Each structure stands twice: as C-alpha cells, then as structure tokens.
Amino acid sequence: MPLEHSETIAQLANGELNDVVKAFAANPAFRAAEWEELTTEENPYRRPVRPDDLAWLNYGRKMPAAKALKLSALLGHRMLRNVYDSGLLFLPPAPNGDAERDAASFYNDENRILGALAAPILEQHLFSLLPGERKPLPGYSPDQVAAAVEEYHQQRLAEPGRAFTTALGTKDRKASATFVLLQLSAYLPASYLATGRAALGEFDAGHPGARTALLDDYRTWAGLHEEYRALVEGGGLKTTTGAYWQLYLGTSLARGNHLHWLSRDRERYPEFLGALVHQSIDRAVTATRFADVFEDGLGVRSGLLAHLAEQPGHLREFTDRWIEPLIRLYGPSAVRRFHDGFADAAWFAQLWDEDLALQLAWADDIPLHQEKAERISRHIEDNDITVDLDTFVESHEETSTTHVHNEHRLVMVERGEMHFWNNVTHKIDLHEGDKVLIPVSRLHGSTVLSGECTYHQPIIPEDMYARF
Structure with a gap:
C-alpha cells in the first residue's frame, strides 16, 4: 500500500x-x-x-x-x-x-x-433500527418459527403488494413498468451476489449441505444471465451494474445491502439464513406480479420470472434444513436469531413496497402536483404566511444528483429553464414561473438548461400539505 x-x-x-x-x-x-x-x-x-x-x-x-x-x-x-x-x-x-x-x-x-x-x-x-421494528413471537421454538414463516408466506400469497397494484393502475404504464424494472435490477442481482459470497468457506462438516445449497442458488442465477438480459433489454435498458444508479430508490439498495451485510459478517450466519429464506419466499410470490407489470407496460414476458415463481419446495422442510443444524452449532438462541434475520428482511420488503408505490403514484401525476404547487403558493401569498425557503442560482448544465428531501417542498422557477426528472423514460420541462410539489422522500433530480436558473424551494409544513 x-x-x-x-x-x-x-x-x-x-x-x-x-x-x-x-x-x-x-x-x-x-x-x-x-x-x-x-x-x-x-x-x-x-x-x-x-x-x-x-x-x-x-x-x-x-x-x-x-x-x-x-x-x-x-x-x-x-x-x-x-x-x-x-x-x-x-x-x-x-x-x-x-x-x-x-x-x-x-x-x-x-x-x-x-x-x-x-x-x-x-x-x-x-x-441499528431493526431490533425496534421486530414483532416478537410468543416463543422461539423451531415449530413456532416455522409456523410464523408459513403464516407470512400465506399472507404474501394473498396480498398482491401495493407497488404492483399502483403500477398497473397508472396512466403511463410504460414509465411505471420501466421504473419497477430499475428497482428489480438494483436488488435482485445483489441478493444473489450476497448468497454467492456467503458460500465461500469450509463449513460442510458443521452444516452439511449448506455450502452446496448456497452455491447452487448462485450458480442458478449465473445460468439465468441470458434470461435476465432478455428481460432488461426487452424493457429498453442495459444490464450494466449501476447503469441507472441515480434512479435506484434507497429501499431497493437497502434490500440488497441487508443481505450483503449479513453474508459478510460471519458472526451473523443464523440471521443470514433467515433472510435467505425470506428472499426465497419473496422471489416466488412476487415473480408473477413483476411479470404482470412488465407484460402490461413493456410487452415483455420473461423466462427469468417464470423460474423465480417456482416455490421453494415444502416450506417446513426448507426451514428445518437451516434451523436444526444452527441449534447444534449456536445453541437454542440460534432459532430466534434466524427469525430476526427473516423478520428484518420482511421489514425491508414492506418498506420497499410502500416507497415504490408512493414514488410511482407521484411520478405518474406530475400535472396534479404542479396544480397543487400553484394552489399552495397562492395560499401562502394570499395569507402572508412565512415559511422556510431555500434559493438556488445555478448555471448552464449544472446538475442536481438525484436525491430526496426530508420535508415537503415546492420547486418554483423564478428565472431560466431546467429539466426535472424522476425516470429514464422522460424529462419534465420547467420554465419561468413554473412550480411543482415534491412530497417528502420522493426521488428526483434536475439539470439547468438556460445560461442561468434561479429557483426557490419553500418548505411546506405537514398541516399545510395535508390541506391540499
């Protein structure tokens, strides 16, 4: 060095x-x-x-x-x-x-x-927030954990997921399907890479069959490369890792990062296996829903998703295969640790579903949020209300890397022109006098088109936002 x-x-x-x-x-x-x-x-x-x-x-x-x-x-x-x-x-x-x-x-x-x-x-x-989000089970015997996993599986089978329902209900379904495909590309390959990383080592004697199972999972993914490429390219995108980096939701990155974290930290092996069981369930129950969105919006039906839709065998046997050796290796506490990993992965999946649904709904109705911005701005002026305000003066081609705000904001262009964007499919032109409402946590970026652009961002209090 x-x-x-x-x-x-x-x-x-x-x-x-x-x-x-x-x-x-x-x-x-x-x-x-x-x-x-x-x-x-x-x-x-x-x-x-x-x-x-x-x-x-x-x-x-x-x-x-x-x-x-x-x-x-x-x-x-x-x-x-x-x-x-x-x-x-x-x-x-x-x-x-x-x-x-x-x-x-x-x-x-x-x-x-x-x-x-x-x-x-x-x-x-x-x-570090994860322990506070777990809902405790009545007990943590292998039977109780297996029952909780099966109950979760049945719940996921019955509930389509808010994000998929939202995507299928938008006006611009091609844009929505493209954005959903971007999010899948942000976490699905990463989840398999985490599994491949976890397989490295010599642990067959302590946990027979585990290394082979992990390797098989990753080998299967490697063998599906052409199917993955066909899906992504069928949506007009490329498979290059990070190709659409600025348009990945934080929750899409988080789902892959959670598995990477557990697979890299060898002291968290029980938690990793719990998260892996969740990942197997999640892939199976969402594959047909992804397929519906992609066929509806992009005209693409993928062999990759048909493969992922295959159920992981008898779930109780699948769970027992991981839990029973863990008890021998780590003691009775391993059962709870296994469930912690499962529950944390489920929490991230639920957060992702919520985040993606909100992003799709907002991005699909920018004209409504431009209208709301006009009404909120008029309300502030007519009632002489003082709100916190940030002002930016940016030059030609100056770009704001995609981000989210920690509060609701308006974007109000005083002078100049900019492109505002939240997808790869299109950009939104904003000219002098234009306004748009950006709710808290909605991903977006911008680029100045004119020689110089001055714009303001009033911060909208929660109670005012709720009124409009």
Missing part, C-alpha cells in the same frame, strides 16, 4: 466517525453527477453520492426508523453498496476511457481501506 494511503488514515485517527464516511465519499468515482450522467450504461463504477450533503448529515449516529425513507438513508445505502461492491468484480460492456479511469478509483487500495473503515459506521447508522 502506498504511503499516502497510510497518511490519509492517520489524519482520520483524530477525527469524528463522520469524517471517515466523508473521506470514503470523496472518491472521484462518487463525485456529484454531471449533466450527461443521468445514466451510466457503459461505466459500472461511476456512482454519484452527493458528497457535499455529508457536511450536514451525521452518520456517526443511529438512524431512527422515521428517517428510513429520508436523505441520510438514501445516501447511506448508496455509499454502503459501493463498499460492498468494491470487493466484487464488475466489468463494463466494452473498454472505454471513463470506465478505466473510474475503475482505478473504485478498486484502488485507498478506496477499499476507507470502505472497510466506513462500513461499520454506515451499517450502524442504517441497520
């Missing part, structure tokens, strides 16, 4: 935990996006993080569940995915100068060392 990397670490030794995260985010490959980087289909290493926002976010603290859809969660999961992926091999579709430059930053010693230091800070910030 070159000496300058050691010097960087030495400088951090006297700093705060957040300084480590800032140092990791300062990697050139993670710099704020430029106007032409809405997508990065030829470069799997270019992953904008909005590092300037870390000046007022504190990752040294635990994040409460109430902020799980807010900015620190989105940026935190972006950074954590970059940590996890820096230990895996990704290649561009074809050699190119931008990818070569960013690969050198993504895989160099300093990035991997800073990532190793930042990972536990980010994991504490993002995952």
Whole structure:
C-alpha cells in the first residue's frame, strides 16, 4: 500500500466517525453527477453520492426508523453498496476511457481501506433500527418459527403488494413498468451476489449441505444471465451494474445491502439464513406480479420470472434444513436469531413496497402536483404566511444528483429553464414561473438548461400539505 494511503488514515485517527464516511465519499468515482450522467450504461463504477450533503448529515449516529425513507438513508445505502461492491468484480460492456479511469478509483487500495473503515459506521447508522421494528413471537421454538414463516408466506400469497397494484393502475404504464424494472435490477442481482459470497468457506462438516445449497442458488442465477438480459433489454435498458444508479430508490439498495451485510459478517450466519429464506419466499410470490407489470407496460414476458415463481419446495422442510443444524452449532438462541434475520428482511420488503408505490403514484401525476404547487403558493401569498425557503442560482448544465428531501417542498422557477426528472423514460420541462410539489422522500433530480436558473424551494409544513 502506498504511503499516502497510510497518511490519509492517520489524519482520520483524530477525527469524528463522520469524517471517515466523508473521506470514503470523496472518491472521484462518487463525485456529484454531471449533466450527461443521468445514466451510466457503459461505466459500472461511476456512482454519484452527493458528497457535499455529508457536511450536514451525521452518520456517526443511529438512524431512527422515521428517517428510513429520508436523505441520510438514501445516501447511506448508496455509499454502503459501493463498499460492498468494491470487493466484487464488475466489468463494463466494452473498454472505454471513463470506465478505466473510474475503475482505478473504485478498486484502488485507498478506496477499499476507507470502505472497510466506513462500513461499520454506515451499517450502524442504517441497520441499528431493526431490533425496534421486530414483532416478537410468543416463543422461539423451531415449530413456532416455522409456523410464523408459513403464516407470512400465506399472507404474501394473498396480498398482491401495493407497488404492483399502483403500477398497473397508472396512466403511463410504460414509465411505471420501466421504473419497477430499475428497482428489480438494483436488488435482485445483489441478493444473489450476497448468497454467492456467503458460500465461500469450509463449513460442510458443521452444516452439511449448506455450502452446496448456497452455491447452487448462485450458480442458478449465473445460468439465468441470458434470461435476465432478455428481460432488461426487452424493457429498453442495459444490464450494466449501476447503469441507472441515480434512479435506484434507497429501499431497493437497502434490500440488497441487508443481505450483503449479513453474508459478510460471519458472526451473523443464523440471521443470514433467515433472510435467505425470506428472499426465497419473496422471489416466488412476487415473480408473477413483476411479470404482470412488465407484460402490461413493456410487452415483455420473461423466462427469468417464470423460474423465480417456482416455490421453494415444502416450506417446513426448507426451514428445518437451516434451523436444526444452527441449534447444534449456536445453541437454542440460534432459532430466534434466524427469525430476526427473516423478520428484518420482511421489514425491508414492506418498506420497499410502500416507497415504490408512493414514488410511482407521484411520478405518474406530475400535472396534479404542479396544480397543487400553484394552489399552495397562492395560499401562502394570499395569507402572508412565512415559511422556510431555500434559493438556488445555478448555471448552464449544472446538475442536481438525484436525491430526496426530508420535508415537503415546492420547486418554483423564478428565472431560466431546467429539466426535472424522476425516470429514464422522460424529462419534465420547467420554465419561468413554473412550480411543482415534491412530497417528502420522493426521488428526483434536475439539470439547468438556460445560461442561468434561479429557483426557490419553500418548505411546506405537514398541516399545510395535508390541506391540499
């Protein structure tokens, strides 16, 4: 390792935990996006993080569940995915100068060392909320946990999921289906990579069949590459990892990150296996729903989804195969730990469903939110109401990397023009005098089109938002 990397670490030794995260985010490959980087289909290493926002976010603290859809969660999961992926091999579709430059930053010693230091800070910030969200079982015998898993399975079979229902009910179903496909690409490959990582080691004697089962799961995914490619390309997209980085919801990244976290931390093997059982159930019960959305909006029906729809055999036998050896290895507490991993994965799946449904509904009805913005603005002016206000003056092609706000905001263009966007399918033109309402936690970005653009962002209190 070159000496300058050691010097960087030495400088951090006297700093705060957040300084480590800032140092990791300062990697050139993670710099704020430029106007032409809405997508990065030829470069799997270019992953904008909005590092300037870390000046007022504190990752040294635990994040409460109430902020799980807010900015620190989105940026935190972006950074954590970059940590996890820096230990895996990704290649561009074809050699190119931008990818070569960013690969050198993504895989160099300093990035991997800073990532190793930042990972536990980010994991504490993002995952310490999970114990408080678990609903305890009456007891944690193998029978009770297996019954809880089966009950959850039946519940998921009966409930289609709010996100899928919303996608099928939107006006622009092609745009909605495309956005759903983006989210699937953000977590499905990552979940299999986490399983492949978990298979590495020598543990057959302690847990017979486990390594083979994990390897088989990953091998199956590798064998489905052409089916995955056909699905993604059928939707007009590319399979390059991170190609649509700016348009991944934080919850989509979180679902993959949760499995990566458990698979990397070898002390959490029971929790990982619980999360893996959830993943098997989730794949099976959502595959036909994904298929319906993609056929309806994109005209694509995939062999990949037909494969994922296959049920994981008799669920009780499937669960027992993991739990019984865990008791022998870790003692009776392993059963509860297994269920903790399962319950945490289920919590992230539910959060994702809620987040995606809200995003799809908002993005599908921007004209309504422009109308609401006009009404709210008029209400503020007519009643001489004082609200907090941020003002921005940006130059031609200046780009705001996609983000979410921690409160409801209006965007009001005073002078100039900009593109506002929340999908790869289209951009929204905003001109002088235009306004749009952005609810809390809705993902969006923008690019200035004119020589200069001045715009304001009034912060809308919750009670005022509810009135409109």
